[in-house]
Amino acid sequence: MKDPDHGDKPPESGASAAGRSEGRMGASRGGKGKRRRRKPSGSPSAIASGSGPSGEAGRPAALNEAEPSRKRKRRRRSKSARPQDQSAASGASAPASDAALSDKRGAQKRNRKARHRRGLQGRPLASASNPTTNLRPGGRPGERSGDAPRPRSGEAAAQQQARPERLGAPFVAPGEPPAPLYAALDLGTNNCRLLIAQPTRPGQFRVVDAFSRIVRLGEGLGASGRLSEDAMERSVEALKVCAAKLGARSIRRRRLIATEAARAAANGEAFMNRVAEETGLELEIIDRETEARLAVSGCSSLVDRETRSVVLFDIGGGSSEIAVIRIGENRSSRLANHITHWTSLPVGVVTLSERHGGEHVTPQSFEVMVREVEAMLAGFESPSVDALASGSYGGGFHLIGTSGTVTTLAGVHLDLPRYDRRRVDGLWLSDDEVSAMQARLLSWDFAARAANPCIGPDRADLVLAGCAILEAIRRRWPSSRMRVADRGLREGLLTDMMADDGAWRRGRPRRHQRSFGSPQAGEERVKRHEGTEA
8 A cells, every 4th residue: 555645655664653753743834833723644654653662652553643733832841851661662763753842832932022122223313303102111212113233043142132232222111212413513713623413411421323424614714814715615515414414304493504604704604604505494594693602502511510610611713712601519510500701812723824824834833823812812801720720719710621722632632543522522631731732733744743643634734734823822821731522513403402492301210309399380381392393
């Protein structure tokens, strides 16, 4: 009689039948716990398999098929508790068959468990326009349910990935929407910079996207009083990149500003109209007082807690802002509220280097630049150094410098192989260290400055003009230490917008929001600020 499955093959031995029975059993349990039904076979091979051991440790295959699946599953779970003599009577092929079946069941069990233990995958942020689309239960924005790859059988343990450390992740209270995005753009005399960020802890934010390019908008401005065509073309190209970045995200609020070059140029307003037509961005030309306040707001976290007075300066491309800050016992969350005196000098690294030459600077020409800036500072009425260091202004003071000049000095001081903002921002430099770095830069020629990775060819002709402005400030306000800030107007813009929106207050748990008004008041506040979006 022919076997319907195997043609003219004779009836199989017990070992062969056991292997085939095991294969059928595995096939019946394929998929997600579903058992495939098959037609009962009355072949001699199936009957003959009852005389030998099968996949159930010596049980005939026919009994396995007739027995309800629930009982078979229960018997498989308790297989390890069976008497040893039963397995010994099953013959030489039973241990091998049991081992193979055990390995297979173990892999299937690990697979089932691994589905519930998969680690999170690092993903880009989800678009803020629809931040909750396809969110995985318990996940955060940007992590979709289908992002984590499903490990194959036998690889689950090896592919388990640890959850990434969520440094700086925005706090979202239960039931609260994800943190909104804010954007700040600063078109200066030398640089075009953009930051897109979202609030995290009170007073802090996390940068989502950034852009910076040297455009030298103020090139030739001191001689002609107008923005050159090449400078405007470079700036428009950079602003198109910024417009693309802003258009790719849903921004809750944004503020786009232009500073000294657009402020002083005779064709500054015409250039703003050209920018609006070609890029769709409407830039605001701010005055010098606003620029000084924004620079202070951006550096509020760098003021030493033990200090009661600070002189903060921002050396720009076409102007330099200086603010005297007095901090009393009641420190405000906005450092700009503590400004007592401020000034804006109509000189920056671009304008000063064009007047005196930036490529070939001698100690004599360097001193001439310092004297020019000192003459400008002579007309600035501010508290004396003794008054800042003692008396009514509190105990001691220090300098804070925010500009490419001071960050370059810090990078050279650290001898960095390439500029690293994380190591520079917040660095303390002593008065002797600043003097040593200035002398070192002054001893280099243009080629040596351009070859330094923290300066580069774009700043090689500007850095000594910035050092001359810094030296004049240090002579006016001598201090034993200076703190370096790799931050400025963009950070100030973001901080002010987030504070105005109450972004950090809304980010706290609801039990801490009772003192800030009812939910209805919060909704009215949101609507009011939505109406002022740029």
